[in-house]
Amino acid sequence: MCRFLIFKGRDPILLAHLLTRPEHSIINQSYDSRLRIDNRRPINGDGFGVGYYTPEADPELGDGPCVFCATTPAWNNLNLARLAEKTKSSMVFAHVRASTAGVLSETNCHPFTFHSLMFMHNGQIANFHRMKRKFASHMKDEYFLYVQGGTDSEWAFALFLDCLDKLGVDPSRPAGINGFGHEMIRNAMLLTIQYIKDWSEHCSEGDMDNEEPSLLNFAVTDGHSVIVTRYITSRTEEAASLHFSTGSKFIEYEPGQYKMERRDRRQDVILVASEPLTFERSDWVTVPTNSILTINNQTVLLHPIMDEFYQTDPSVPRSSNFAASRGLVSPIVEPQASTNVNLPPLEREGRRRLSITV
Amino acid sequence: MCRFLIFKGRDPILLAHLLTRPEHSIINQSYDSRLRIDNRRPINGDGFGVGYYTPEADPELGDGPCVFCATTPAWNNLNLARLAEKTKSSMVFAHVRASTAGVLSETNCHPFTFHSLMFMHNGQIANFHRMKRKFASHMKDEYFLYVQGGTDSEWAFALFLDCLDKLGVDPSRPAGINGFGHEMIRNAMLLTIQYIKDWSEHCSEGDMDNEEPSLLNFAVTDGHSVIVTRYITSRTEEAASLHFSTGSKFIEYEPGQYKMERRDRRQDVILVASEPLTFERSDWVTVPTNSILTINNQTVLLHPIMDEFYQTDPSVPRSSNFAASRGLVSPIVEPQASTNVNLPPLEREGRRRLSITV
């Protein structure tokens, strides 16, 4: 089970409003047993990463994002809790990895970054071990050597960098004051998916139709534009879930309870998330399976990805069985009687919590 | 939510059979969402500790237990997974702390040890902060200074050591080849509970009956005898759950599925646990609320703790509401269709698991 979250705002937001305070934040989700889905034992664990761009264009701060990673559960990370209360940003990526297979180490921690670029993945490349050599032999040395860990996601990011390069762009140097431009990033992303599809087919041991599909929800940004895919290499299954929400403000109407305020159809706040962050159904729009979402200038665009896995006839339903089996379908959560006690950070209350343990 | 487990065998057992392999082990319980009960967010986390005595009486190994602690989730601890596959012991304590309040640090990690003694707690002392000064001022310097962390449990162990001392025993020097003797340990344990009760009453802000009761399931051993309490400072509520099982062998009849084999009424294997480890109802006997269990020479004894909270009339039921609200009631788990894949340690399979991540 993974979760990811993207925030893009006209104004910076306190990270706590995204990460730690909402009762239904991705961190609290990862902790909340009612929402954990794949509950069989792996030997691995729960990691967390948040990347954010510093608000003002201060040349001393550079144009790359700041990333904070943890290989321990996010709900238990005091540093994260404190930073979230003291840090603001208008462009945030957050990723929670809970209870899935794979060795946990900081080198496997999303979001991955490369100069001004930041990338994360929710899903998995099916039979990646059969394709790993393809990845390795295809890309230029600098992206091949970029890879430090062992995950399909990091290799996918390296491939994305190589695709940008093949499209004539140096990923270590943004073209201009507005980054690479959303078309360029979108094209590199589509090319990345194309390669993965080709290699999947080529490395398939037999009938592709009987093989497990790949779940390719990718998100990438250069600090200006954001591109997110909701994609699966299947005509009959749904991709991992993906939703977005836009409005004028993301507000806490009571402790731990948030909703999107919408005035004047403004999109000052854009959230994209693998699961709804609020209990208001009307806050969220579901991204259709096999589409690509673009955020440019506080505007959301949606394009279908029209390839062999595209389902032109909308009356043909997809099954959510496969994605659900991977813990990648977010349940629609109804409002509930709140038992939430909005815990302030440890310091501010004079650290009284010590006496209640076992 | 805490869980604890005690193993006492005539022969040593591979720790993996207790900790990592059973589908229903306390580690897997702590991970399994279906069984997590208190699911509201704290800023803290999941820790784990296992203590075991080395099998043979090798003077070079000493008479104290070996303790392995982790402040990260046990299900994610590769070192634990490996050690459990390579270590045997006939006297094991294990403790999982999942999702409860309190700062997580190695100094707060159960089991606590002092020379040959080992101690753990499942529950919590109500309003401990009101009593903390009583603990501090009551005990001898050496036990006062023993305390390093901030938990009620560590203070309770220090108090237990002080009680042993007050009963004329030096807790740093076992009396003989069979340790302190089960009577002495039981008396010190009862005295410990007595003090906590007295101070609770004294520090109460008003009507005791309306106050939250203390949940005092304690376990202590000197490597020879084991004493475990199931106790609550209430006449109407149940204590945190406690069960035991005895038999000739604890066997894995299919991967991840264990049961107690019983031949000839022998008690070669004794398990005491806050929740059943197997799905066989008949394997387990529930310890009555407010009793004290003794293991001596592979025999289990049960005594009631007959004080003001003892309920002489067995027809008066206790409510499990309070203990359940603390996540300390173990559900009776019915057998289920096994989805378990018995994962061998990472090394032995050539570390193939890397490719399935996100």
Place this chain on the structure above:
Amino acid sequence: MCRFLIFKGRDPILLAHLLTRPEHSIINQSYDSRLRIDNRRPINGDGFGVGYYTPEADPELGDGPCVFCATTPAWNNLNLARLAEKTKSSMVFAHVRASTAGVLSETNCHPFTFHSLMFMHNGQIANFHRMKRKFASHMKDEYFLYVQGGTDSEWAFALFLDCLDKLGVDPSRPAGINGFGHEMIRNAMLLTIQYIKDWSEHCSEGDMDNEEPSLLNFAVTDGHSVIVTRYITSRTEEAASLHFSTGSKFIEYEPGQYKMERRDRRQDVILVASEPLTFERSDWVTVPTNSILTINNQTVLLHPIMDEFYQTDPSVPRSSNFAASRGLVSPIVEPQASTNVNLPPLEREGRRRLSITV
């Protein structure tokens, strides 16, 4: 061995200029073997903490500091390296604990905070275990219960809070827009030292003169004023070293090499540190043993602490043997041929460093 560092600037500084980039920063010191002094084995380790106030008065960010702690060596902390490159503050406390006794846990991590207050200690209270009960019984419940770990330093901060309280101030509520005022904080600090002295004497097992003295370099701030002591309970020994530097700017004149720029006698930048941060002797003024330093409105004040340990005759030298034996005397470091390679953060260089390991 501990090190601490205080920065107070008219303008915010990038934390990297204090923590990670200077070749002679307290982090690099803690790593650099040539400067490690007490090199015998303890079972414990190297921790790190930095606390900073957010630059602007944004009510959403609150008035308390943000603290980032690590129980692993600071030079190895990727999160710290990244945050330091992306965070600015005009009021910073940093503390490195390297290779001293005591259990390492986040609860023992300096700086300690309480609402808007932040505190750290460089040194140690001699025979603290004999005084611990005095601390516990003296102070109000809320400060007694504040203590979570086991260190003399955390108890000293709790005592300081209690002293503020006894002086009529609620430490959880700053009096005004400028905090508590430097007189109040200084008085509470002097009172704190007075209590420790009294209890030392009272708990002494015999001839005070033959006992080990206490090293009490404390630093405290409310985000406005800063109070730092350099103090030892001895007439003949020197306290742990303490220096300060003021100027118009703290500049990196070549990679890893810093100096204080001084124009117009301005004190836009004030550094107080247990050891010089630069190789320019003239940058640094040594605080005399048994004095108290105040920073108020970008001005440094020094007052002697005139008690029984004050040495009125300046011709009587103090020995540095005791402080040196604790690793608390900073050598004057001469400039040297720089072997520094100024490592940019891992991301910005596309993570090329992976291939050079063993």
Place this chain on the structure above:
Amino acid sequence: MCRFLIFKGRDPILLAHLLTRPEHSIINQSYDSRLRIDNRRPINGDGFGVGYYTPEADPELGDGPCVFCATTPAWNNLNLARLAEKTKSSMVFAHVRASTAGVLSETNCHPFTFHSLMFMHNGQIANFHRMKRKFASHMKDEYFLYVQGGTDSEWAFALFLDCLDKLGVDPSRPAGINGFGHEMIRNAMLLTIQYIKDWSEHCSEGDMDNEEPSLLNFAVTDGHSVIVTRYITSRTEEAASLHFSTGSKFIEYEPGQYKMERRDRRQDVILVASEPLTFERSDWVTVPTNSILTINNQTVLLHPIMDEFYQTDPSVPRSSNFAASRGLVSPIVEPQASTNVNLPPLEREGRRRLSITV
């Protein structure tokens, strides 16, 4: 700087005698500032790993080793300190990584294991990034996919496995009760070095003679035989240091001070180490540069590796400059006045150490 240590005994030894108690153990070395050599700042850290085979042939324990890894400094690892006091083995590998480049994660932790095999490396493959593709494309899928981290050492082990395979042996299945046999392991090791040499030459950017050499001290065992190389791809430089010691017993003659007892020329105890573990010069024999050491049936064999880097004329000296620049030359340490306080494990002393912190 790395250090490694191999123990092979007729009888099992308490791990503490190798790891934690000797004042000059590899762990204490890694901590002791006087012996740290490369002291410039990297962003990375200190890790540790120990692998041991369980003493008796208990089928339940399997034939593979148990590995305990830490990504925090070994001198600070309480679990290691406790396990070392309670665990015995007759075949031990230990590896300390201190202050070298590379991302620190459990996947990069030596010793690496594969079924019954265990491997570690002291040194580094020069310009590994240029050769990484060669490694990747050369080997069979199962060894290519075995690699999880990013280090040259793990790739070297994967190559060794592939060499065993190419020599007709399945590395996941030992041939017999005595493992693979020392000739087979030695041949696979020599083949491994041959490939690395070939690829180095092929990937060289110009004049090989002006390039940095590779330091290839490898150790491998199947639990029966041990093969260790001391090797450098240079005719003029020395390899990283390597020594061995044999005797009847490894004894602690005073706290923290060890020596090898030699009676009757027996080799009941064999130690191989990157640096001497004792202060007795006569205890240690230096392995010549570019040789391969074999332990078989408690006997040590030495063979030269006679290739283009072999120096037939023993009067031509090699320089130790290069290895020294990598911190891989162990100084000969003279006996010194002991300041060692032999700290017993925290538990056994009733945890009194808490009061001395800062």
